Amino acid sequence: xxxxxxxxxxxxxxxxxxxxxxxxxxxxxxxxxxxxxxxxxxxxxxxxxxxxxxxxxxxxxxxxxxxxxxxxxxxxxxxxxxxxxxxxxxxxxxxxxxxxxxxxxxxxxxxxxxxxxxxxxxxxxxxxxxxxxxxxxxxxxxxxxxxxxxxxxxxxxxxxxxxxxxxxxxxxxxxxxxxxxxxxxxxxxxxxxxxxxxxxxxxxxxxxxxxxx
Amino acid sequence: xxxxxxxxxxxxxxxxxxxxxxxxxxxxxxxxxxxxxxxxxxxxxxxxxxxxxxxxxxxxxxxxxxxxxxxxxxxxxxxxxxxxxxxxxxxxxxxxxxxxxxxxxxxxxxxxxxxxxxxxxxxxxxxxxxxxxxxxxxxxxxxxxxxxxxxxxxxxxxxxxxxxxxxxxxxxxxxxxxxxxxxxxxxxxxxxxxxxxxxxxxxxxxxxxxxxx
Numbered sequence: 496x497x498x499x500x501x502x503x504x505x506x507x508x509x510x511x512x513x514x515x516x517x518x519x520x521x522x523x524x525x526x527x528x529x530x531x532x533x534x535x536x537x538x539x540x541x542x543x544x545x546x547x548x549x550x551x552x553x554x555x556x557x558x559x560x561x562x563x564x565x566x567x568x569x570x571x572x573x574x575x576x577x578x579x580x581x582x583x584x585x586x587x588x589x590x591x592x593x594x595x596x597x598x599x600x601x602x603x604x605x606x607x608x609x610x611x612x613x614x615x616x617x618x619x620x621x622x623x624x625x626x627x628x629x630x631x632x633x634x635x636x637x638x639x640x641x642x643x644x645x646x647x648x649x650x651x652x653x654x655x656x657x658x659x660x661x662x663x664x665x666x667x668x669x670x671x672x673x674x675x676x677x678x679x680x681x682x683x684x685x686x687x688x689x690x691x692x693x694x695x696x697x698x699x700x701x702x703x704x705x706x707x708x
Numbered sequence: 709x710x711x712x713x714x715x716x717x718x719x720x721x722x723x724x725x726x727x728x729x730x731x732x733x734x735x736x737x738x739x740x741x742x743x744x745x746x747x748x749x750x751x752x753x754x755x756x757x758x759x760x761x762x763x764x765x766x767x768x769x770x771x772x773x774x775x776x777x778x779x780x781x782x783x784x785x786x787x788x789x790x791x792x793x794x795x796x797x798x799x800x801x802x803x804x805x806x807x808x809x810x811x812x813x814x815x816x817x818x819x820x821x822x823x824x825x826x827x828x829x830x831x832x833x834x835x836x837x838x839x840x841x842x843x844x845x846x847x848x849x850x851x852x853x854x855x856x857x858x859x860x861x862x863x864x865x866x867x868x869x870x871x872x873x874x875x876x877x878x879x880x881x882x883x884x885x886x887x888x889x890x891x892x893x894x895x896x897x898x899x900x901x902x903x904x905x906x907x908x909x910x911x912x913x914x915x916x917x918x919x920x921x
Contacts, residue, residue, distance in 0.1 A: 526767075528741040529860035533771045533853050554739075558746045560910045562852065563867050569910055574917045581919065629869060632894075635848020636855075639775065640746050643856070647742035654776050656842060672921045681845075697773045697782055704787045706794065708885045 532647050537694040539651020540594045542686025546577070547599040551648050555685070558644035559604065562637035565629035571637050574603040574671050584670035585682050588662065589655060599650070599686035603657070603667060604638050606630040609676045631658070634680040641683060651688035657681050745860050750907040752864020753807045755899025759790070760812040764861050768898070771857035772817065775850035778842035784850050787816040787884050797883035798895050801875065802868060812863070812899035816870070816880060817851050819843040822889045844871070847893040854896060864901035870894050 547555075556573055564570065576582060577600050585603055586592040595601070608630055638654055645652040657663045657679045667679040760768075769786055777783065789795060790813050798816055799805040808814070821843055851867055858865040870876045870892045880892040 525741050525745070526857075526860040526862075528738050529745045530767055530771060530857060532738070532742045533857060534774050536774065536776070538776065554743055556916055557911050558743065560912060560915065561747050561749065561907075563749070563751065563855065564910075565869060567908075569912070569915075572915045572917065572921075574919075574921060576919055578919055628872060631844060632848045632851075632869065635845045636852035638845075639849035639852045640856075642776065643853075644739075644743060644746060647739040649739075656778060656845065659841060670920070671917075674921065677921070694774075695780075697777075698770050699773060699782075702773065702782075702785045703769055704785065704884075706787075706789055706791055707883070708785075708787060708887065708890070 532643060535694050536642055536646040537651075537692050538653045539686075539688045539692045540591050540653050540684070541689045542594075542597040542599060542651065542684070543689045544579075544597040545599055545687045547650065547685060547687075551650075552600060554648070555602070555641050555644045555650075559602075559637040559641040562633060562640050564633040564636075565627075568630065568633065570606040570608070570630035570633055572605045572607065572677065574605060576601040576603070581670070582684075585667050585679075586655070586684075587666040591653075591655075595653075595684040597686060597689070598684040602641060602683045602685065603671060603679050604634055604641070604681045604683065605673060605677050605679050606634050606658075607674075607677050630678075631680070638681050638683065645685050649687070650685050651692060652683055652685045655682045655684070745856060748907050749855055749859040750864075750905050751866045752899075752901045752905045753804050753866050753897070754902045755807075755810040755812060755864065755897070756902045757792075757810040758812055758900045760863065760898060760900075764863075765813060767861070768815070768854050768857045768863075772815075772850040772854040775846060775853050777846040777849075778840075781843065781846065783819040783821070783843035783846055785818045785820065785890065787818060789814040789816070794883070795897075798880050798892075799868070799897075800879040804866075804868075808866075808897040810899060810902070811897040815854060815896045815898065816884060816892050817847055817854070817894045817896065818886060818890050818892050819847050819871075820887075820890050844893070851894050851896065858898050862900070863898050864905060865896055865898045868895045868897070 559573060560571065579596060582596055582598060582601055585601060586595050642652050642654060657667055664679050673679060772786060773784065792809060795809055795811060795814055796805065798814060799808050855865050855867060870880055877892050886892060
């Protein structure tokens with residue numbers, strides 16, 4: 496009995512010192528963790544070739560789909576390649592192609608650039624196909640989310656532009672069998688890094704203006 | 709003496725249960741924190757009007773500048789407004805303008821769409837002005853980083869598109885005195901939320917394809 500009282504006292508003391516004080520620590524340290532992850536993200540182009548666990552990959556895809564999206568259109572679709580023999584088809588002509596062959600997975604972020612919806616001028620009218628260019632901004636945010644999630648899981652990744660270059664898009668469209676309205680936006684190689692990679696420190700206070708330029 | 713032995717034993721037991729086992733927990737929980745932050749980000753349009761501490765704002769700007777950038781061009785510049793009387797100038801005509809007046813700060817993410825560099829064909833030649841469109845993807849990623857950092861610090865934010873709409877860009881260019889080659893890409897209102905905001909669950913497994921469409 497005396498022992499258990501002492502145990503409880505010791506445990507209480509440990510908790511009070513903040514070691515496990517989740518209530519107090521969450522706000523500060525969660526922000527620190529998020530900031531550190533954003534600042535640590537870097538382009539990684541050399542991988543061990545190891546497979547990425549399915550649960551981790553699903554979280555990467557969830558992160559991509561959690562991006563903000565203009566008028567909530569969510570124009571993204573994701574094609575995941577894990578068959579290394581197919582990687583060459585989406586990196587055709589890429590300078591770093593040989594390195595990317597050791598990716599654990601390759602994610603091709605695509606966008607349907609058309610959508611069917613009533614117009615603002617005629618909200619009750621028949622659905623029509625509208626085209627605007629905001630899908631590109633949505634896809635940029637989705638790609639960044641994917642890269643940040645990869646960094647968080649100790650993976651390395653590299654964003655390779657596909658859109659708007661026809662010499663990059665056409666082979667990808669053919670290889671993946673994309674529908675005519677779907678554009679391959681970016682090809683992201685992902686894998687466990689085979690070497691140390693340092694992030695760049697890009698902070699430049701001169702790029703910040705206050706109140707006006 | 710007996711008490712301190714018991715204390716050590718209790719502390720050891722607590723550590724062994726993993727409560728404070730930082731070595732084992734860091735990897736998992738950092739990923740969890742980053743994922744949760746990505747999934748919790750949402751558009752917040754109502755704010756308390758409170759000021760954002762300078763140190764927090766600097767971290768938001770650092771996050772934006774840590775975005776990936778095509779051929780490392782870093783085309784971004786950021787204009788930070790904290791003078792509420794000026795907010796109206798950058799939200800001219802915006803449906804939610806009145807709400808945004810209570811922002812703690814407004815960040816206008818801009819891009820210089822031109823850059824001066826030797827060409828690939830003539831690397832030792834004189835610097836020339838090149839123009840490509842990849843700045844838009846860089847700015848999309850930078851904007852998402854800013855939003856994620858805001859979420860991490862308990863702030864709410866909303867991304868309002870500016871580019872490519874001339875009726876939105878022109879008043880911003882005039883109000884901020886942007887140089888002719890600088891384009892206002894997005895206007896982000898940031899502030900302490902005045903109400904609860906729930907993130908959308910956008911996860912749609914049907915938007916994921918494996919190996920090909």
